[in-house]
Amino acid sequence: MSKEGEQDRKIVRLKLSDQVFERLRELVASGELAPGDFVPSERTLMERFGVGRPAVREALQAMQSKGLITITHGGRSRVNALTAGVAFSQLDDIAKLLLSSEPANIEHLKVIRHILERGTARLAAAKCTSKDAADLTELIELQRAQLGDAEAFMKADIAFHTRLAEITGNPLIKAITEMMLTWLFEYHASLLLWSGREETTLSEHAVIVKCLKANDEDGTEHALEAHLSRADSKFSSANQT
Known part of the structure; x- marks a missing residue:
């Protein structure tokens, strides 16, 4: 001007x-x-x-x-x-509008998830205590108790990944992870009709916890990445059926 x-x-x-x-x-x-x-x-x-x-x-x-x-x-x-949760909750409505108005943004968000959670895995592995590992193991069992209820199973999945993020000691990582996963699952509603791989998810979570407990940064990152890659193929298969 x-x-x-x-x-x-x-x-x-x-x-x-x-x-x-x-x-x-x-x-x-x-x-x-x-x-x-x-x-x-x-x-x-x-x-x-x-x-x-x-x-x-x-x-x-x-x-x-x-x-x-x-x-x-x-x-x-x-x-x-x-808190970080209060701050990021202000983005909720805008983020949902962005995702619903431009479906390609869901794929972009999945890329961000890979980047964020791989980094989170390394940070968490370096700091993981026996209490942290025990909490994650308990969350796996709570998730197992939701078998047969797809929506409850996915909410339990969010709880597992959020608790993993909490181990980093960074409240921003925890808040972003929880909101990001909530958005992703909400816009993959077709998964509520998908089943058959829940036990695989639970097994993968157990492998992640095993690596965390050993404070194995490389192993935790690789286990997390394998889990996310398999989850992405699950998303694709669900959307094609």
């Missing part, structure tokens, strides 16, 4: 509710409103910012929609703890 064009652009005045939202967000970011704190009453906010009740209420609703606070009807609203 030319310099003259930039000068001619109209100045947009922010809505009062948007300004209140920004002020509240700043209070959270600065720590003045800490996780677990009660949000000041509507009347207090009206007096503090010099605005009416509609602007305050709209700003509070925006704060809740972004996961920053929880509004309790009949009670005091509280500030939420800011």
Whole structure:
């Protein structure tokens, strides 16, 4: 845009509710409103910012929609703890729209899964404790208990891979892994009608845990990659039937 064009652009005045939202967000970011704190009453906010009740209420609703606070009807609203899960949950609707509007993005997401989980496997193998391995083994048995219920079996699969990601000690990896797998499984609904390889999945999970328990980084990565490659062929077969 030319310099003259930039000068001619109209100045947009922010809505009062948007300004209140920004002020509240700043209070959270600065720590003045800490996780677990009660949000000041509507009347207090009206007096503090010099605005009416509609602007305050709209700003509070925006704060809740972004996961920053929880509004309790009949009670005091509280500030939420800011976690990776809260942050990435804001992408959920947009990500689902992106995947449903452009199917090729599912294949792109599967590529990202390979890259992320292979790296996760190496980090987890270096840090895996006997407690971590025991937890994963227990999750395999919980998944085995879901045989015959495809949807519950897939949710148990997500739990296994999420717990594996947790071993890295990186909350961002854990949050991204959980959301990524949730998106993938949701857009492979045809798998709910697919069966016959559940025992293979359980066996592959057991091999991954064996490598993790031995803190074998190369072995864990190779076992994870073999598992994902077989899962991709499963996806393809399911979609072709």
